[in-house]
Amino acid sequence: MSVVPSTQAAAPAGRARDNFSHWLLAQRGLLLAVAIFAVMFLVYGWKLNVGLTANIINTAANKGALLALVAMAQTLPVITGGLDLSVGMIFVLTNCLASVVVVGGPVSAFFGILLVLGVGLLCGFINGVIVVYGRLQPIIVTLATGAVYFGCSLAIRPQPGGSVNFEFADLMTRSWAGVPSTVILLIAVVLLIWMPYRRSVLGRGAYAIGSSEQAAYMSGVPVARARLLAYTLAGLFAAIAGILLTCITYSGAAKASLANDYTLNSIGAVVIGGTSLFGGVGSAVGSIFGAFVMRTVGDLLIVFDINPVLQPLFVGIVLLFAVSIGSLRILRVKNKLDLYR
Amino acid sequence: MTGMTKSIKPLDKATTIAFGCIILLLGVGAIAEPNFLSATYLVQQLQVASFLGVIATGMMMVILLGHIDLSIPWTISIGGMMATGASGILGPELGVPLAVPFGIACGMTVGLINGIGVAYLRAPAMIFTLGMNAVAQGVMVYHTGGFAPQDSGTPFMRELAVGHLVPGVPNPLLIWILLGAATVFVLTRTTLGRQIYAIGNTERAVFLSGVNTRRVLVICFVFSGACAAAGGILLSGWANRSYQAMGDVYLLPTVAAIVLGGTNVLGGRGRYMGTVAGVILITLLQSILSVLQPQVYFAEFGIKLPADVFRNIVFGVVIIGMLLLYARGAKVQS
Numbered sequence: 001m002s003v004v005p006s007t008q009a010a011a012p013a014g015r016a017r018d019n020f021s022h023w024l025l026a027q028r029g030l031l032l033a034v035a036i037f038a039v040m041f042l043v044y045g046w047k048l049n050v051g052l053t054a055n056i057i058n059t060a061a062n063k064g065a066l067l068a069l070v071a072m073a074q075t076l077p078v079i080t081g082g083l084d085l086s087v088g089m090i091f092v093l094t095n096c097l098a099s100v101v102v103v104g105g106p107v108s109a110f111f112g113i114l115l116v117l118g119v120g121l122l123c124g125f126i127n128g129v130i131v132v133y134g135r136l137q138p139i140i141v142t143l144a145t146g147a148v149y150f151g152c153s154l155a156i157r158p159q160p161g162g163s164v165n166f167e168f169a170d171l172m173t174r175s176w177a178g179v180p181s182t183v184i185l186l187i188a189v190v191l192l193i194w195m196p197y198r199r200s201v202l203g204r205g206a207y208a209i210g211s212s213e214q215a216a217y218m219s220g221v222p223v224a225r226a227r228l229l230a231y232t233l234a235g236l237f238a239a240i241a242g243i244l245l246t247c248i249t250y251s252g253a254a255k256a257s258l259a260n261d262y263t264l265n266s267i268g269a270v271v272i273g274g275t276s277l278f279g280g281v282g283s284a285v286g287s288i289f290g291a292f293v294m295r296t297v298g299d300l301l302i303v304f305d306i307n308p309v310l311q312p313l314f315v316g317i318v319l320l321f322a323v324s325i326g327s328l329r330i331l332r333v334k335n336k337l338d339l340y341r
Numbered sequence: 342m343t344g345m346t347k348s349i350k351p352l353d354k355a356t357t358i359a360f361g362c363i364i365l366l367l368g369v370g371a372i373a374e375p376n377f378l379s380a381t382y383l384v385q386q387l388q389v390a391s392f393l394g395v396i397a398t399g400m401m402m403v404i405l406l407g408h409i410d411l412s413i414p415w416t417i418s419i420g421g422m423m424a425t426g427a428s429g430i431l432g433p434e435l436g437v438p439l440a441v442p443f444g445i446a447c448g449m450t451v452g453l454i455n456g457i458g459v460a461y462l463r464a465p466a467m468i469f470t471l472g473m474n475a476v477a478q479g480v481m482v483y484h485t486g487g488f489a490p491q492d493s494g495t496p497f498m499r500e501l502a503v504g505h506l507v508p509g510v511p512n513p514l515l516i517w518i519l520l521g522a523a524t525v526f527v528l529t530r531t532t533l534g535r536q537i538y539a540i541g542n543t544e545r546a547v548f549l550s551g552v553n554t555r556r557v558l559v560i561c562f563v564f565s566g567a568c569a570a571a572g573g574i575l576l577s578g579w580a581n582r583s584y585q586a587m588g589d590v591y592l593l594p595t596v597a598a599i600v601l602g603g604t605n606v607l608g609g610r611g612r613y614m615g616t617v618a619g620v621i622l623i624t625l626l627q628s629i630l631s632v633l634q635p636q637v638y639f640a641e642f643g644i645k646l647p648a649d650v651f652r653n654i655v656f657g658v659v660i661i662g663m664l665l666l667y668a669r670g671a672k673v674q675s
Contacts, residue, residue: 137607148653152650311479323465323472324464327462
């Protein structure tokens with residue numbers, strides 16, 4: 001992020017303040033998502049008679065982390081100005097695969113995990129290759145590959161079932177002194193995968209492509225590799241979510257409704273987290289909070305004694321509300337032409 | 342203006358390839374099952390295709406504008422459930438004759454809200470229609486949760502879906518033909534049609550030419566809602582009942598049919614004949630897989646797989662394979 005030229009002449013204090021306001025502007029979406037989540041979760045804890053016990057936080061974290069990981073997967077293609085409608089299907093495919101291979105002793109389970117992660121990477125890589133070298137629209141490509149991945153998951157697990165290494169599953173779903181493992185997992189993914197990626201040439205390239213592919217190409221950004229990596233990493237994130245789901249349910253199931261639910265909710269979480277669907281703006285960290293906002297809606301319905309089947313209605317209203325906040329910009333535009341692409 | 346006239350000719354590369362694939366599929370089907378080419382079977386396929394065709398007609402207008410309507414699944418359900426439940430909501434005297442208009446009006450309401458959100462709030466269509474889909478789902482769940490609604494269609498709806506007004510032509514096919522003819526007329530012969538294509542290319546330029554582009558956007562989204570609801574009404578008349586998730590399986594085939602027909606997902610380009618070809622192609626593909634039954638061959642080798650495995654994989658591979666043939670984008674260059 002470059003500093004605007006006028007600040008170079010300003011006093012150091014002024015520069016610091018400008019830097020801060022610039023940072024605030026860039027992180028506006030993320031901060032809003034954090035604020036909304038904090039308010040919603042506090043209301044939830046306050047309405048809950050027993051208060052926020054470690055158990056309740058753990059359950060909430062487990063539910064939220066699944067969507068958070070899928071939403072992080074969705075964020076990467078969205079930053080490049082694309083979209084991945086197959087994240088939910090990769091999630092289900094890796095869930096089915098994990099229920100077959102992450103079994104037995106620690107060694108076989110470990111290699112099973114590596115295999116599942118590899119398959120996730122491969123699925124994302126296939127998406128990326130078709131989008132980049134086939135030069136097709138990402139939305140159509142991932143719609144089609146999603147169908148293929150779902151077919152594969154049905155082949156692996158025609159009926160729901162399977163099992164998972166118990167120690168590993170317990171490790172992933174328990175909490176340590178009140179901190180759920182899934183939260184540690186999310187932090188680890190952010191620190192070990194997202195942050196290095198964000199700072200790498202290809203990661204910055206992804207943002208550049210999302211802002212203007214033409215300009216990125218002319219500035220020497222490795223456009224093809226950056227986009228390929230974004231889709232491939234999306235597959236990896238979805239696979240981590242798939243393994244986590246296996247740990248939570250102790251089984252695998254090829255359910256199209258589950259896959260579609262996660263794909264669609266991931267787009268919602270990404271938008272609530274401050275990532276622009278037009279590309280070039282946003283972060284995976286915002287998507288995590290976006291995902292937790294979407295999941296807390298369901299929890300709030302329970303404590304306020306509203307029929308849980310109405311969850312889609314409220315999730316939809318939260319989504320429409322989030323986009324409408326983005327629409328406030330139409331009151332500010334000076335040139336009416338800016339409204340039209 | 343040669344470019345303009347060229348862009349709206351009925352046939353192009355994509356449409357030709359799609360029709361070629363249809364003939365290929367018919368050939369494969371005829372080898373596997375001689376009855377495949379009988380008139381009864383083909384008419385039945387066209388009847389099944391017309392449900393998808395009606396739904397895809399509305400969606401195509403929205404895609405031509407460069408937007409997308411992801412609220413299709415639950416708008417279909419709203420159309421079906423509101424039409425079958427009309428007598429419970431409006432009362433028996435009004436509900437029975439007004440069932441079909443009422444269902445379509447509900448679909449148009451969803452489309453109207455979508456249109457206002459996209460045209461006036463300038464929200465990205467993908468996320469706004471996604472939100473509306475969830476809201477529509479919630480409203481329908483609430484509707485069925487409160488009391489048990491009437492879920493079987495009126496005799497008129499039944500007649501619409503299975504009857505034959507013209508001998509030999511099922512009513513849904515007739516409806517699709519009429520709707521398609523009207524759409525082709527609007528797209529190629531009216532100002533509105535030109536405006537739709539032009540907005541899909543550059544909305545800014547169209548706005549500067551003095552066109553009320555927002556009005557065009559709203560019209561297309563309302564039309565899409567109406568078509569989806571009409572599809573839902575036909576489907577519930579056909580199955581003689583409506584149910585909540587009836588539209589869920591229609592999103593992928595609808596988008597696939599339109600795109601296979603050569604319509605650019607980014608808007609501005611596409612012909613209605615292409616969509617017709619895409620719809621027939623998708624329907625035939627689904628039916629041929631149920632005729633060929635590839636799972637039987639695998640079962641002989643001791644691998645038991647559900648039929649859906651092949652349906653999904655073949656579906657995805659065919660879509661990507663065909664698009665690689667003719668829908669590749671331009672290479673980014675300086």
